Every structure is written in C-alpha cells, then in structure tokens.
Amino acid sequence: MGKPIYHRVLLKISGEALAGDKHSGLDFEMIGKVCDAIKECLSMGVQVGLVVGGGNFWRGAKNSGGKMERTRADHMGMLATVMNALAVADVCEQKDIPVRVQTAIEMRSIAEPYIRSRAIRHLEKGRVVIFGAGTGNPYFSTDTAAVLRAAEINADVILLAKNVDGVYTADPVKDPTAVKYDSISYDDVLAQHLMVMDSTATSLSMDNHIPVLLFALKDPRNIIRALCGENVGTIVKE
Numbered sequence: 734m735g736k737p738i739y740h741r742v743l744l745k746i747s748g749e750a751l752a753g754d755k756h757s758g759l760d761f762e763m764i765g766k767v768c769d770a771i772k773e774c775l776s777m778g779v780q781v782g783l784v785v786g787g788g789n790f791w792r793g794a795k796n797s798g799g800k801m802e803r804t805r806a807d808h809m810g811m812l813a814t815v816m817n818a819l820a821v822a823d824v825c826e827q828k829d830i831p832v833r834v835q836t837a838i839e840m841r842s843i844a845e846p847y848i849r850s851r852a853i854r855h856l857e858k859g860r861v862v863i864f865g866a867g868t869g870n871p872y873f874s875t876d877t878a879a880v881l882r883a884a885e886i887n888a889d890v891i892l893l894a895k896n897v898d899g900v901y902t903a904d905p906v907k908d909p910t911a912v913k914y915d916s917i918s919y920d921d922v923l924a925q926h927l928m929v930m931d932s933t934a935t936s937l938s939m940d941n942h943i944p945v946l947l948f949a950l951k952d953p954r955n956i957i958r959a960l961c962g963e964n965v966g967t968i969v970k971e
Contacts, residue, residue: 735961741780741856742960743883744771744892745876748788750950751817757789759820763953767894768824770956771861775830779960780856782886783863784879785821787813793871807871811838814875818865819843831860837869837878849885856886876930880937880945891938891945892959893930898949899967900929914967922969929969944970 746767753760774781793810794803818834825832833855834844844865845851855862867878876893883891900922901911919939922929929935929947938945948955948966958965 735963737774737777737779737960738962739779739889739960741782741886741888742774742890742892743782743784743879743886743888744894744956745784745879746786746894746950747875747896748786748790748813748817750894750896751785751821752789759789759817761820761824763950764821764824765828766953767950767956768821768828768830770953771825772828772830773957774960775859775861777960780859781861782852782856782882782888783818783821783861784875784882785814785817785863785865786875787811787817789813790816804871811866811869814867815840815844815865818863822863825861831858832863833860834863834865837864837866840866852882853886862886874931874934876934877937880930880934880941880943883943884937884941888943891943892956893945893947894950894956895947896949896951897947898951898965900927900947900969902927904928915964916968916970918971919969929967935969938969939971942971944968 753763787810790813791809793807797806822832822834835847836844837847839846852862864882867875899913903911905911946968955965
C-alpha cells in the first residue's frame, strides 16, 4: 500500500452502509471492518473525523410519510445518528482506537458537545472524532453535516462511503447503460442533478473548495485505497 496523500480527512458513512446486507439496524461485522480500516489510517499518520448517517434506523421526513411535523421527524433522525456514533465508538474502543463522540445537540451524559477547537485538539492527539446529531438543525442532511464539519476542521477531503461505487451519468440500477465518472466538477453535478449529495451539501463543498471522493463501502479497504490516491469511486472537485 502506498503513502497517504491526505493529512486530515472527514469520512462520511451512511447509516445504510453500517447495516450491511441487513439493510436496517447494525451489522457489527461490517462496523468492525470499517474500524480496522480507520485504525490503519491512524497508523499511517492520517487524522480522521467521522460523520455517520442514521438511515438504518430512521430517515426523518421520508420515514414519517408526511404524518409527522418535519422538525420533529428530523430530530428523530438526529437521534438515530447518535446511536450509530455510539456503536462505532464502542467497536473502536474494543480495537484500542482512541475515539471521542461529539454531538451537535448537547447530550452531556453520553457524549461531548461539539466544540470545534476541542475536536481539532482530539484530531491532533491522534483520536478519531465521531460527529453525531447532524448539524443539530432540521431540514439539513448528514451529507451537509459532513461538509460543514469538514470545513470547520480544515479537512483535505471528504471521503463519502456509500452503497454505490461512484457517480454515474444515470441511476445504474435503473439504467444499465449508465457510465461511471472518474472525475466530475461540482457544477456538472448540480447542473445534471446527479445524486452525489443533496444540492445544499454539494454547494457548500464547492464554496469551500473541498473535494469529495465517493466510493463503495462494501469493501472497507477502499478507505485506505482512497487515502493513498488509488482510483476508487469518483472524485468531485473544481
């Protein structure tokens, strides 16, 4: 394996990816493999911040089906991300990975409140920082939370680990002729309405000049390959 080309990264993992083949709940075998990859990142001298989604438990307004007030439904989604953050932190600790959980909504009994300077200090000390509860605000996705935290901690790149292996010209499930991009600009993603992240997250990453590398988490070793500049997934940049 080569040398890492990034010093500080923000890794975003969807809740669905943490569920593995179960599609809901938690797949601890998958989480263990992710934590092994994170441990290897740390051994290479890379600082790792982590944002987890909550879709394996609750997807806010989508799951409420219009039968709940949007803000309350989104708050439930934030709580789902905290459950995932605690689960990943626990597996990290089992593997002797130094880790801290910070939440955008204060939950002092179970996690630190998010404080930028404290998060950066943890990273500098070689600890993984897991950011839970999204941005702490309704109407914003955890992809947007990932870009926001990446900007705040001055991350070199956002590693977007999902259930798809890159950005395609169309939905590859629905269109077998869809072609995968190796590289694409933020402008093209927005103009073509490609499903990398939601438009708010894409615009925020563009405005802050943070490249986004989307790849499949099915093989957690892709995290290491992405760090070392190998051609995995699709990179979105200027």
